[in-house]
Amino acid sequence: MVTFVIALAVALVLRRSAVVGLAVVALVLVPLERAVPLRRQRVLRPGILTDVTHFLVTGLLVALAAVVAVVVVAIPLVPLRRLDLEGLLPGWASVGLAVAIVLVGTYWGHRLTHRVPSLWRFHSVHHSIEHMDWVAAARLHPVDAVFTQTFAVVPLVALGYQGGALAGVVALVTALAIFQHANVRLRFPVLRWVLPTPEWHHWHHATDPDAHDTNFGLPFVDRVFGTAFLPRGRRPEGFGVPDPVPTDDYLGQLRYPWAGGALERTT
Secondary structure: OHHHHHHHHHHHHHOHHHHHHHHHHHHHHHHHHHHOOOOOOOOOOOOHHHHHHHHHHHHHHHHHHHHHHHHHHHOOOHHHHOOOHHHHOOHHHHHHHHHHHHHHHHHHHHHHHHHOHHHHHHHHHHHOOOOOOHHHHHOOOHHHHHHHHHHHHHHHHHOOOOHHHHHHHHHHHHHHHHHHHOOOOOOOOOOOOOOOOHHHHHHHOEOOHHHOOOOOOOHHHHHHHOOOOOOOOOOOOOEOOOOOOOOOOHHHHHHHHHHOOOOOOOO
16 A cells, blocks of 8 residues: 555656556446456455555656666667658558557567566466456556557567657557456457457466467457457466465565576466
């Protein structure tokens, strides 16, 4: 509770827009989760203050780290950036290429966090979620978040895309993450293999053995790479990891990967 209060105070000073955004999204998604839930659970479920703290503080840490990463990467890529594909291509082609890069890049970045033990130690913090809802999307270790975003941002920087495109990437990834973690029963029969619905992404977090290492990105991207999983007539048995990640301790979750206690892989 003390950590949450401090995080809220810091956010009000440094990230007022994040506090406002949190309130706006809550006004939309909390009633929706109550009206059409995928699973019955309390709004004030265990660990929610920790995840709100992630929303307010980790986002700031990731933003700062991402800026540093882009600057470090951009310096050796200066000769390549002269290509300036963003300026050379027609607007529709430039946007289409950027979207394709983001979708494929984040897929492989995410997949690596499941396959490489040293990366899984950080990513296991996110998979420690046992109660899926829109706030759970924020439970990310900063190292994990920056690593995955780098797979989308670095190619864009290399190809000459400017700050507007990079900001758009962050906005797109954030919006998709919040939506696909939400505890809402929304189905799109025609677009179920295109849109990353909550039903789709919840299987990525499932403890069911046959859902292991599936649904890393958008449905059609997973289908291309053979990792799609969306069974009919079933719901996940549960969520979480066997790793001893602190479930309701923000600072403990930040420290956890450095302690070397995470298991190599999990569901």
